[in-house]
Structure formats: structure tokens, C-alpha cells
Amino acid sequence: MTVGSEASYDVVIVGSGAAGLTAALNLAERCRVLVLAKGGLSEGSTAWAQGGIAAVLEEGDSFADHVRDTMVAGAGLNDRDVVEFVVEGAPAAIERLAALGVPFNAGEAAERWHLTREGGHSHRRIVHVDDATGWAVQQALERAAALNPNITLRPHMVAVDLVTGRHAETPSADRRVRGVYAVNKETGRVELFTGRATILATGGAGRAYLYSTAPRGATGDGIGMAWRAGCRVSNMEFMQFHPTCLYNLETKNFLITEAVRGEGGHLRLPGDGHRFMPDFDPRAELAPRDVVARAIDHEIKRLGLDYVHLDISHLAPEFVEAHFPTIHAKLLGLGIDMRQEPIPVVPAQHYTCGGIVVDRNGRTDLPGLYAAGECTESGLHGANRLASNSLLECFVFGEAAAKHILAHADDLPPPPPIRPWDESRVTHSDEEVVVHHNWREIRRFMWDYVGIVRTTKRLERALRRVELLRAEVDEYYGHFRVTPDLIELRNLVEVAGLIVRSALARRESRGLHYTLDYPEMLPNAVDTVLTPPAHG
Ligand code: FAD
Ligand code: SIN
Numbered sequence: 001m002t003v004g005s006e007a008s009y010d011v012v013i014v015g016s017g018a019a020g021l022t023a024a025l026n027l028a029e030r031c032r033v034l035v036l037a038k039g040g041l042s043e044g045s046t047a048w049a050q051g052g053i054a055a056v057l058e059e060g061d062s063f064a065d066h067v068r069d070t071m072v073a074g075a076g077l078n079d080r081d082v083v084e085f086v087v088e089g090a091p092a093a094i095e096r097l098a099a100l101g102v103p104f105n106a107g108e109a110a111e112r113w114h115l116t117r118e119g120g121h122s123h124r125r126i127v128h129v130d131d132a133t134g135w136a137v138q139q140a141l142e143r144a145a146a147l148n149p150n151i152t153l154r155p156h157m158v159a160v161d162l163v164t165g166r167h168a169e170t171p172s173a174d175r176r177v178r179g180v181y182a183v184n185k186e187t188g189r190v191e192l193f194t195g196r197a198t199i200l201a202t203g204g205a206g207r208a209y210l211y212s213t214a215p216r217g218a219t220g221d222g223i224g225m226a227w228r229a230g231c232r233v234s235n236m237e238f239m240q241f242h243p244t245c246l247y248n249l250e251t252k253n254f255l256i257t258e259a260v261r262g263e264g265g266h267l268r269l270p271g272d273g274h275r276f277m278p279d280f281d282p283r284a285e286l287a288p289r290d291v292v293a294r295a296i297d298h299e300i301k302r303l304g305l306d307y308v309h310l311d312i313s314h315l316a317p318e319f320v321e322a323h324f325p326t327i328h329a330k331l332l333g334l335g336i337d338m339r340q341e342p343i344p345v346v347p348a349q350h351y352t353c354g355g356i357v358v359d360r361n362g363r364t365d366l367p368g369l370y371a372a373g374e375c376t377e378s379g380l381h382g383a384n385r386l387a388s389n390s391l392l393e394c395f396v397f398g399e400a401a402a403k404h405i406l407a408h409a410d411d412l413p414p415p416p417p418i419r420p421w422d423e424s425r426v427t428h429s430d431e432e433v434v435v436h437h438n439w440r441e442i443r444r445f446m447w448d449y450v451g452i453v454r455t456t457k458r459l460e461r462a463l464r465r466v467e468l469l470r471a472e473v474d475e476y477y478g479h480f481r482v483t484p485d486l487i488e489l490r491n492l493v494e495v496a497g498l499i500v501r502s503a504l505a506r507r508e509s510r511g512l513h514y515t516l517d518y519p520e521m522l523p524n525a526v527d528t529v530l531t532p533p534a535h536g
Contacts, residue, residue, distance in 0.1 A: 015201030017044035019373025022398030049134025055090035074382020117262035190421035204352035224491030235354035242350030247307035309342035362401030383511020
């Protein structure tokens with residue numbers, strides 16, 4: 001099904017993380033695939049993942065237990081069929097990664113893998129590569145993709161918008177997606193990439209918040225693009241805050257993996273060393289993340305603290321060093337010896353549970369458009385993601401989308417002639433300060449008004465600011481050449497609006513969405529689904 005010209009591929013994938021590369025490797029058996037990344041190939045969240053990948057591998061564990069734990073964390077909002085589909089796909093996904101050369105830590109004696117434990121899991125279930133699992137996975141996927149002649153990797157290309165019928169040389173109302181326009185960071189020019197199918201695998205939107213464990217590129221670009229093209233977006237109010245991000249004035253977004261608590265680390269108050277989690281939940285430090293993050297937030301606000309302590313110094317120093325070599329080395333460089341002293345930590349935004357609505361095959365609302373990974377809302381996570389279920393979702397849905405495209409390859413029409421990007425009516429910006437100011441402003445008010453504990457009044461304040469910024473950004477976008485920063489800002493405003501509107505629509509507290517105005521959980525679990533106005 002090859003199309004021909006230089007910029008035409010069978011499938012265009014936006015994103016080179018776990019979801020994008022998994023889809024590419026599966027498609028490349030029969031298709032010519034293009035993978036775009038807006039920075040280096042390893043600059044997404046995948047490479048930063050520490051803890052690992054959840055899979056039922058321990059004796060005595062069962063799919064039913066993993067499904068139950070996922071749904072307990074998700075506060076009843078998960079789609080059970082999807083949860084079963086992903087959980088049951090986990091062991092095979094781990095095998096495929098091992099076959100690609102991911103050096104998962106071995107277990108003792110009869111156990112093939114070492115399994116660590118994380119909050120909300122009733123069993124040891126997390127397969128890992130020390131405390132830097134994501135880096136090992138990313139490198140294995142990249143190696144395999146680079147060796148595959150059917151995969152073209154194009155880093156430093158920033159997708160701007162999806163191409164549909166309105167971009168055709170003979171414009172039409174056809175909503176079928178035909179590829180993307182993307183800015184080449186080296187030349188600054190916008191290039192056109194067409195395909196019979198397009199997959200968004202652009203990761204999350206964590207950088208809408210001032211403090212986030214996510215990399216700088218997590219600006220919700222895929223969610224923004226899909227929404228503008230006419231896709232529904234769901235459950236954006238469920239932003240996950242990781243309880244233990246390092247508190248350090250210079251290093252603002254370094255995660256301390258949940259596995260530190262999983263292996264026995266305790267959360268303590270800095271003054272008297274009181275271990276406070278048992279006061280909040282019988283599961284103590286291993287309660288689901290929303291519970292732990294809220295407890296820390298409560299203690300920080302109650303006592304006027306800057307941080308709390310995460311302490312694993314009561315375990316043998318050799319054990320700590322062997323299990324957490326990356327974190328230990330990083331902290332030592334900052335003057336903290338985790339073998340002997342506690343680590344100062346605060347909650348920070350970590351994961352975007354909501355996103356583009358997809359079905360079990362990764363299909364979105366638009367023909368020809370698929371999505372996988374953190375940019376989606378597949379029904380797996382519900383109101384709160386269970387730790388280490390997200391890499392897993394990338395592998396299962398990356399493969400599912402690829403399989404669906406392969407199965408329907410003959411039905412996917414080639415794109416019609418598409419117009420090149422038109423820059424005739426814009427000029428170079430003379431006011432870059434607007435972009436940088438607005439970036440900072442969004443991230444600040446999202447942190448202050450749309451954080452761990454919310455109120456309707458604060459959300460309304462945030463909405464007023466989003467609307468003001470949106471008008472400014474739209475005006476700016478209409479007049480000036482697109483730049484990577486402007487593209488990200490435009491998407492950040494879009495997703496900030498989606499988060500705030502979803503949060504206002506939910507008149508209860510459930511999972512990650514906690515509001516003082518509606519502290520109770522309603523009897524029925526209902527998704528928040530937003531439909532783009534022009535397509536509603
Ligand atoms: P990403 O890996 O984020 O990749 C996104 C890709 O899209 C990148 O290549 C990026 O360049 C590209 N992209 C984005 N926008 C554009 C654009 N406009 N144009 C072109 N390309 C674009 N999950 C677990 O299951 N276990 C863990 O242990 C774990 N630890 C984590 C630790 C940290 C610090 C963080 C931040 C997350 C962690 N997570 C973990 C979550 C998990 O890493 C992510 O959910 C997952 O990696 C997302 O993969 P993805 O393929 O969807 O997106
Ligand atoms: C961690 O290692 O704590 C992160 C795990 C995850 O986000 O799933």
C-alpha cells in the first residue's frame with residue numbers, strides 16, 4: 001500500500017515513545033512507517049520511567065487480582081473489558097520486550113524476573129531494570145526501529161496539526177485524517193507528511209503544571225491536535241500527582257520512584273520524624289497515589305512545610321544502593337546520601353489519565369486516525385492510574401492499533417493531493433516574550449487553582465484566565481510564523497481549558513479529582529466526555 005512521493009508513507013506516527021515505537025515495529029512487517037518526534041527520539045516520558053511495568057508473574061497472583069487492583073485505584077470509572085484486555089496482554093508484552101533485549105532484573109532461584117512492589121498492587125508485580133526501566137525499554141525499541149528498513153525515524157519535527165479534507169487541494173468536509181503538518185526544527189519550515197493512517201502517540205500534558213515529573217515536551221500536543229480536528233476528549237480532570245518528587249530548588253522534576261516505598265521506605269514529618277501515612281490509610285505508604293499525595297499535601301499545608309521526608313535509611317545500605325543505583329547516584333550528586341538520611345519530597349504532576357477517546361483498537365472518532373499511550377483515554381485507568389500500568393497500556397494499545405491498521409490496510413484510501421502549508425499571510429514574530437510569559441502564566445495558575453485539592457471558585461478563576469490567554473494565543477497564532485514554542489503554547493492553552501472544564505463538570509470527588517465543594521463520591525461512575533463545538 002505504498003503511496004509514492006517522499007513525504008508519503010503508509011502510516012504516519014507522531015511520537016517515538018513506548019506507544020509510537022511499539023506500533024511502528026508491529027506495522028513495519030508490511031508497511032512503510034514514518035515516526036516523528038519533536039525532540040530527540042528518547043526525549044519523551046518513556047525514557048524517564050523508573051519503577052517498571054506491571055504484569056501478573058508472581059506465583060499466587062492472578063489476572064483477577066490485577067484487574068481488581070486497577071479498578072480499585074480507578075474508583076470504578078474503568079472499563080472492565082479494557083482492563084482485562086490490557087492485564088491479560090501484559091505477560092506477552094514483557095516477553096516481547098525481553099526478546100528485544102530489555103535486560104529485566106532477574107529474580108532469585110526459581111523466579112525468572114525480580115518483581116518489585118508499588119502502591120495499590122496487592123502482589124509483587126513490577127518487572128523492572130533497576131530503577132531506570134524506561135531508559136532500557138526506550139533504547140531497545142529504538143535499536144529495533146533503527147534496524148528496520150521499513151521505519152523512517154525523523155526526530156526534531158514538531159507536528160502542528162492533523163491534515164483532513166479541508167487541507168486538500170480541492171477542500172472538502174471529509175474528516176478522514178491524511179497525515180500531519182510538522183515544523184522542521186532545523187529549517188524552521190513546515191513540511192507535509194501524508195499517510196493512509198495516522199497514529200498519535202504524543203504522550204501526556206503534565207507540563208501544563210508548574211511542577212511536574214514529566215519531560216519538557218509533555219505539552220498535550222496530540223490531545224490538542226485531535227480536539228481541533230474533531231475528536232472527543234475524556235476525563236481530563238484526572239491529573240495524577242506523584243507523591244514523591246524530589247524537593248530541590250535547582251532540580252525541580254526528579255522523581256523518586258514509588259518502588260522506594262514498595263521496598264519499605266517510610267514517609268515522615270521533617271520535625272519529629274513522625275510516620276504519618278498510617279494516620280490516613282491502613283495501607284500506609286502503599287495506598288494508591290491519590291491518597292498518598294493528598295495526605296502529603298494535607299500535612300504540608302497544615303504545618304506550613306516545604307516538603308516531607310521519604311526515608312529508607314533503616315534498610316541495609318547495600319540493599320538501597322543495589323536497588324536504586326540511579327536515584328542514589330543522582331542524590332549523592334546533590335549532597336543527599338539516601339542510605340543514611342531521608343530524602344525531601346513533594347507531590348508533583350506526573351500522569352495524564354484522560355485524553356483522546358479511543359476504542360479497543362486504538363481508533364479515535366475520526367476515520368484514519370488512531371491514538372495510543374498517555375495521550376489517550378482508553379478506559380484502562382478510570383479516575384486514577386494504578387502504578388506501572390501506563391507503559392503496559394502503551395505496549396498493548398500500540399500493538400492493537402497496528403494490528404487493526406494491518407487488518408484493514410486494503411480499505412484505507414490513499415490521500416488526495418494536499419495543499420502545502422501556507423505562510424503567505426504571516427510574518428516573523430517580534431514579540432517572543434508573549435509566548436514565554438503565557439507559558440509561565442498557565443503553568444502557575446494551573447498549579448495554584450487546578451491542583452490536588454480543588455474548589456469551584458478556583459476552577460472558575462482558572463477558566464477565566466484560560467479564556468483570556470486563548471484569545472491572545474489565537475491572535476498571535478494567526479499573525480506569526482509557527483515556531484515549536486508557539487505550537488506547544490497553543491496546545492497547552494487547549495489542554496488547560498479541557499482540564500478545567502472537565503473538572504468543573506464533575507460535581508463529586510472521585511479518584512484524582514478532589515473538590516471541597518463536592519467531597520462525596522456519587523453512586524454512579526460516569527466519564528466526563530467533551531465534544532468539540534464545531535462537531536457536536
Ligand atoms: P512518551 O514516551 O511521552 O512519548 C511521546 C512522544 O511524542 C515523544 O517522542 C515526543 O517527542 C512526541 N511528540 C509529542 N508531541 C509531538 C509533536 N507535536 N510533534 C512530534 N512529536 C511529538 N509508567 C509506568 O508504567 N511505569 C513507570 O515506572 C513509570 N515511571 C515514570 C516516571 C516518570 C518520571 C514519568 C514522567 C512517567 C513515568 N511513567 C511510568 C509514565 C510513562 O512513562 C508514560 O505514561 C509513558 O512512557 C508514555 O509513553 P507514550 O509513548 O505515550 O509517550
Ligand atoms: C514510579 O516509579 O514511581 C513511577 C511508576 C509509574 O508512574 O507508574
